[in-house]
Amino acid sequence: MFIDILAQKSRLRRVNTVFKICATIILLIIAVTASHYAVGMLLAVLLAVLTIAIGGLRLREYMTALALPLGFLLAGSLALLFELSPQPNGILSVQIFSSWLSISEDSLARATLVASRALGAVSCLICLSLSTPMPALIGALRRMHCPELVIDLMYLIYRYIFILLLIHHDMRLAARSRLGFRDYKTSIRATAAIYTNLLSRSYLFASKNFDAMESRCYDTGIRFLERK
Amino acid sequence: MMDILTLENISYCYDDKRLALDNVSASFRAGERIAILGNNGAGKSTFFQCCNGLLRPSSGKIFYKGALLGRSKRELLALRQGIGLVFQDPDSQIIAGSVESEISFGPMNLRLPQADVAKRVDQALEQMHLDGYAERAPQYLSGGEKKRVTIADILAMQPELIMLDEPTASLDPENVAALERTLAKLSNQGIAIVIATHDVDFAYKVAERALVFAGGKIIADDDICEIFAAESILTAANLKPPLVYEAFKALRSKFNLDLAMPRSIEELCACIERI
Ligand SMILES: Nc1ncnc2c1ncn2[C@@H]1O[C@H](COP(=O)(O)OP(=O)(O)OP(=O)(O)O)[C@@H](O)[C@H]1O
Ligand SMILES: [Mg+2]
Numbered sequence: 461m462f463i464d465i466l467a468q469k470s471r472l473r474r475v476n477t478v479f480k481i482c483a484t485i486i487l488l489i490i491a492v493t494a495s496h497y498a499v500g501m502l503l504a505v506l507l508a509v510l511t512i513a514i515g516g517l518r519l520r521e522y523m524t525a526l527a528l529p530l531g532f533l534l535a536g537s538l539a540l541l542f543e544l545s546p547q548p549n550g551i552l553s554v555q556i557f558s559s560w561l562s563i564s565e566d567s568l569a570r571a572t573l574v575a576s577r578a579l580g581a582v583s584c585l586i587c588l589s590l591s592t593p594m595p596a597l598i599g600a601l602r603r604m605h606c607p608e609l610v611i612d613l614m615y616l617i618y619r620y621i622f623i624l625l626l627i628h629h630d631m632r633l634a635a636r637s638r639l640g641f642r643d644y645k646t647s648i649r650a651t652a653a654i655y656t657n658l659l660s661r662s663y664l665f666a667s668k669n670f671d672a673m674e675s676r677c678y679d680t681g682i683r684f685l686e687r688k
Numbered sequence: 689m690m691d692i693l694t695l696e697n698i699s700y701c702y703d704d705k706r707l708a709l710d711n712v713s714a715s716f717r718a719g720e721r722i723a724i725l726g727n728n729g730a731g732k733s734t735f736f737q738c739c740n741g742l743l744r745p746s747s748g749k750i751f752y753k754g755a756l757l758g759r760s761k762r763e764l765l766a767l768r769q770g771i772g773l774v775f776q777d778p779d780s781q782i783i784a785g786s787v788e789s790e791i792s793f794g795p796m797n798l799r800l801p802q803a804d805v806a807k808r809v810d811q812a813l814e815q816m817h818l819d820g821y822a823e824r825a826p827q828y829l830s831g832g833e834k835k836r837v838t839i840a841d842i843l844a845m846q847p848e849l850i851m852l853d854e855p856t857a858s859l860d861p862e863n864v865a866a867l868e869r870t871l872a873k874l875s876n877q878g879i880a881i882v883i884a885t886h887d888v889d890f891a892y893k894v895a896e897r898a899l900v901f902a903g904g905k906i907i908a909d910d911d912i913c914e915i916f917a918a919e920s921i922l923t924a925a926n927l928k929p930p931l932v933y934e935a936f937k938a939l940r941s942k943f944n945l946d947l948a949m950p951r952s953i954e955e956l957c958a959c960i961e962r963i
Binding site: 598675687 | 737741761772785790797828841842845
């Protein structure tokens with residue numbers, strides 16, 4: 461939950477969340493409708509500077525958060541870059557059996573535009589998630605009149621991600637400390653046991669958790685204090 | 689004084705084979721401090737959940753402030769507002785993404801105005817020595833810190849009776865001492881305190897009365913000094929008397945003392961001074 465930890469320590473955390481959501485949506489629209497590749501590039505640089513310089517994150521942390529979406533993005537644009545044609549054309553061509561795999565000016569322009577749009581959009585979302593802890597985001601969605609049920613589910617899912625990760629982590633450590641992963645066979649067996657256990661534990665956990673909510677007079681709608 | 693909570697012949701079983709609670713009766717008055725003692729699996733947590741209306745006893749009656757508890761949601765809500773329960777495992781109690789919102793969950797459910805909720809949250813944070821933790825995320829807290837958050841959760845609801853399941857299990861000595869002070873203060877305000885614990889020294893210091901559970905039954909309900917004096921109860925429940933109690937007993941038989949039984953190390957030292 462790397463992103464969560466970064467969001468908790470960002471200095472942009474205190475900026476009004478509804479404002480951040482609206483700004484993100486507007487920038488997102490600008491990014492995906494841009495007709496020039498410079499727009500996406502500019503957005504990516506600006507938002508990175510914002511998150512790092514004002515938010516106070518490290519460049520390495522920002523790049524780690526961006527690495528995964530960036531990987532997908534590059535793989536996707538590579539596919540757009542090449543086109544299959546019967547004769548060689550464009551800037552670069554490679555023969556494959558009887559046809560040619562080539563990069564034309566057209567496909568180059570298209571690939572850069574799509575990549576830069578996607579880069580801009582991803583930067584918007586990463587910037588939001590690195591500056592806003594999840595609970596604040598959910599609270600803002602409630603104020604923006606998102607349905608009650610969806611909000612409750614979001615709170616619970618957020619909490620449960622950590623619980624399940626924690627239980628999973630602890631069980632793995634416990635299995636390892638008892639030499640549960642010493643070779644291939646025991647690893648398979650330990651992993652199976654851990655996941656079976658995780659399932660039954662999470663059932664039990666959910667019912668315990670609901671009891672605890674009821675014991676604190678939970679009726680309908682999860683509500684927390686939101687200070688100005 | 690009127691009883692806050694009375695249980696009459698309560699039984700409960702999780703599965704059909706064995707009774708987890710077997711015909712249990714007890715009652716709690718305002719301002720009382722009661723320890724619940726007993727082995728692992730004796731039925732203490734089950735008892736708490738019945739008192740809070742989370743488990744429905746298979747037989748028996750519960751009276752809240754003299755009125756028989758029914759099945760309606762309104763009655764259950766009233767019961768849970770008056771009787772706060774701190775769970776044994778903090779992780780099964782915590783649901784929010786920050787300490788402050790976690791503590792505000794109960795008061796918000798009482799439908800109090802924002803300003804009151806904020807005041808109660810601040811007060812509870814201070815009582816549990818959690819100043820500065822308000823914005824921390826519970827998933828990154830230590831075991832003892834989580835335990836303190838769950839106690840603050842219930843303090844913020846200002847119940848008339850607080851049930852704590854193993855409150856000292858993961859606390860350091862300083863926080864145990866702070867908890868003792870908080871509980872004493874609450875008890876002076878007329879709030880009843882019920883503590884399930886394996887820490888007999890803590891129980892002896894904090895409580896005046898004790899219920900002893902064994903195999904789902906209450907085998908003793910008496911002044912805590914009387915309980916530790918009764919050899920048969922101690923063996924039946926595998927209990928060991930507190931250190932202060934044992935030490936004073938040894939001193940008393942040696943020096944023929946006529947002093948009141950000390951409750952804490954400090955009081956014991958004072959007794960030794962007077963010999
Ligand atoms: N969810 C459950 N399903 C089935 N049996 C249960 C469940 N919870 C508890 N029990 C059984 O009920 C009995 C009483 O359990 P309980 O949790 O009340 O004990 P306890 O006195 O709180 O013990 P501890 O000191 O270990 O917390 C135990 O024998 C236990 O095995
Ligand atoms: Mg228990």
